[in-house]
Amino acid sequence: MDAETPDQRDRVLTVPNVLSVVRLVLIGVFVHLLLNEHAYALAVAVLMISGASDWADGKIARVMNQSSRLGELLDPAVDRLYMVVVPVSFAIAGIIPWWVIVVLIARDAVLAAMLPVLRSRGLSALPVTYIGKAATFALMSGFPLILLGQWDALWSHVIGAVGWGFLIWGIWMYLWSFALYVAQLGLVVRRMPKVSKAAR
Incomplete structure (x- = not known):
C-alpha cells in the first residue's frame, strides 16, 4: 500500500468521513425513536446500523487508503457522543x-x-x-x-x-x-x- 501524501491526509470528503457524519445524524434519530416514538424495534435497527458503519469506516479507511486527519478526530468524537447519549437516553426511558x-x-x-x-x-x-x-x-x-x-x-x-x-x-x-x-x-x-x- 502506498504511503499517504500530506494532501491525502487533509482530505475531507472520504467514505469513512461520510459514514461518521451519518452516524452523527443517527444519534438524533435514535433519541427521537426511543424517547418520543417509543419505537424500540426501529431504535435497535438504528443502533445496529451505527455499529456496522463504525466498523466499516475504519475498515474502509485502511483498505482504501482513505485515512485523514478529520477522520482521526471525527470517528472517536462520534464514538464518545454515542457513549454518552445512548446510555442517558436509556436511563431517561427507565431501561x-x-x-x-x-x-x-x-x-x-x-x-x-x-x-x-x-x-x-x-x-x-x-x-x-x-x-x-x-x-x-x-x-x-x-x-x-x-x-x-x-x-x-x-x-x-x-x-x-x-x-x-x-x-x-x-x-x-x-x-x-x-x-x-x-x-x-x-x-x-x-x-x-x-x-x-x-x-x-
Whole structure:
C-alpha cells in the first residue's frame, strides 16, 4: 500500500468521513425513536446500523487508503457522543439505572481532565488500548440487546439477559482501561519533561 501524501491526509470528503457524519445524524434519530416514538424495534435497527458503519469506516479507511486527519478526530468524537447519549437516553426511558450513567460519564470526565497534563508534555492523547476498544464494543453490543429485552416474551427476556451480561462486562473493562490510562499518564509525567508553550 502506498504511503499517504500530506494532501491525502487533509482530505475531507472520504467514505469513512461520510459514514461518521451519518452516524452523527443517527444519534438524533435514535433519541427521537426511543424517547418520543417509543419505537424500540426501529431504535435497535438504528443502533445496529451505527455499529456496522463504525466498523466499516475504519475498515474502509485502511483498505482504501482513505485515512485523514478529520477522520482521526471525527470517528472517536462520534464514538464518545454515542457513549454518552445512548446510555442517558436509556436511563431517561427507565431501561437502565442511573448509576451506569454516573460510572461511564465520570470515567470519561476524569480522562478529559488529563488532557492539559498530556499537552504540557507535547502529547494530544494517550494510545488507545485494546481493553478500551473491547469495552466500547461490549457496551455498544449490550445496549441494543437490552432494548430487545423489553418485550414480554421468553426470547426477549433471554436476549435482554445476554445484553446485561455484555453491559456489565463492558463496564468492568471500561474501568480497567481507565486504570491503564492512569498508569500511562503516570509514566508520561515521570519520564517526559514539560515542553514550552511555543513548542506545543
